[in-house]
Amino acid sequence: MRRGSWLRAVVGSPTGAFGVGWLALVAVAAVASPFWTPLDPFATDPYAAWAPPSTEHLFGTDSVGRDVFSYVARASTTTALVALASGATALVVGVLLAVLGSLTPRWARDSVAVLIDVLVAFPTILIAMALAAAFGGSLGVVVIAAGTGYGVNIARVSRAEIRRVGREDYVLAARAAGVGALGVVTRHVLPNVAPLFAVQLSLAMATSILAEAGLSFLGYGASAETASWGRLLSDLQKFIGVHPWSIVWPGAAITLTVLAFNLLGDAVRDAGDPRLRPRAATPADRPGVVS
């Protein structure tokens, strides 16, 4: 497949363009904010508490006078790290378990299937809270719990799909053309399952952001020195009756990022399948005499 046409197809759809655009913005903020934010995100100033949005404080300030814009920007680093690390963990765990559970000898794939079903039964948030209770809350705990939790979900959904694709005629045809047992997995089976992985991965990254926000909100996630959207949300929600507008900022950041991941996942899936890709008319589409 040519890379150019694939990328064009992703960015060419409105949902893909939004996903790429917003996540690029988050990525820029995540990379830049540790070095520079308009104001120190952790500096408190009791006299400037609950300042309304202004040119100095773009999103206003919170109960202790922190600049909310700077804090939200700084927290995007945490979000990006959690999403990438959880996504990578989920993908490795998911693909590994799915392949082991579908393309191996019967005894092996059946045992892996049972293992997947057992692991799926553990709620991710509970695992994270148990780990946090044992080892103390940290982003590492969030990543491990969310990564393996959603990885198992990916494995469960993809296992059946990999088995289906593995039985397709074109896989047998590829084997008959001389492709080896491993080559057929990497060249034909996984690329045909990849669109499903894209959707599942985007979902895993989106939900890991929610998990981090949720756990930080509950006090099990990021430590107090780490900026986090969930922590800010939990700080601000105590004052929701007095200053309801302040929670819009971290809330919108979380919602938009999760939405961007989901939309991007859909766009990547559609682009991964040439049959769903919009294309220019080819000679075969035009009526007339065909050779």
Add this chain to the structure above:
Amino acid sequence: MSLSIDDLHVDLGGRPVIEGVSLSIGDGERLGLIGESGSGKSMTLLAVLGLLPDAATVRGSIRLDDRELVGLSDRDHAPLRGAEIGVVFQDPRTSLDPIRTIGSQIAEPLRLHEGIGRREARARAIEAAAEVGLPDPAGIVDRYPHQLSGGQRQRVVIATALIARPRLLLADEPTTALDVSTQAEVLDLFRRLVDERGTSLLFVTHDLAVLRRVVDHAAVLSAGRLVEQGPVRELLTRPAHPVTRGLVAASEATTWRTT
């Protein structure tokens, strides 16, 4: 290249599907293999390729020139597939990978067995596409299977099977999934390419009318056993076995309906 199958037995999960089949195809010879569905035709073909399901056990002998194929490990068998043995499967709608371009699929055996680069693979794919009569060969290699008609796709499959110049070609009902007029074109192409190259051919079908156009000799398979063997003309005019008679009657019935 000569293929000789001797007393082949295949069990699938304890159930016998092929019981003592013996066939031989000399260098450049063409043999038809006919029988009803489930008679073991496709299994024979898969046994030659070493691509039987995991649950299958094989006894007997399959020799390609002097090499014994039964008991060969997958690692030793894979280099023969595509290079020495080409295959055309039945349904071109499902035997092409939907997300890879026509060109990359035609050239896949070359990339595997000759290790050629992307540019040369593309050039050879265009050449092969022209040879099987695909329209606009230089453009069609960048298209995807769903953009082609059934007949065009089967031409792609034939081009893939022949690109590495195998000396034995296996065909599993290559025209069954096509409509009648396309069938005739594809069969003519098939016959021409096999003639030009002197490829040995094992042609599996259940349709005697198709068989007559491509091969001179045929073997009749029923319930995993070989029941009759001889020149196609002979089998058509004086079928000895009831199964052959049934197939002849069926093919005559179809011929009546289509002409």
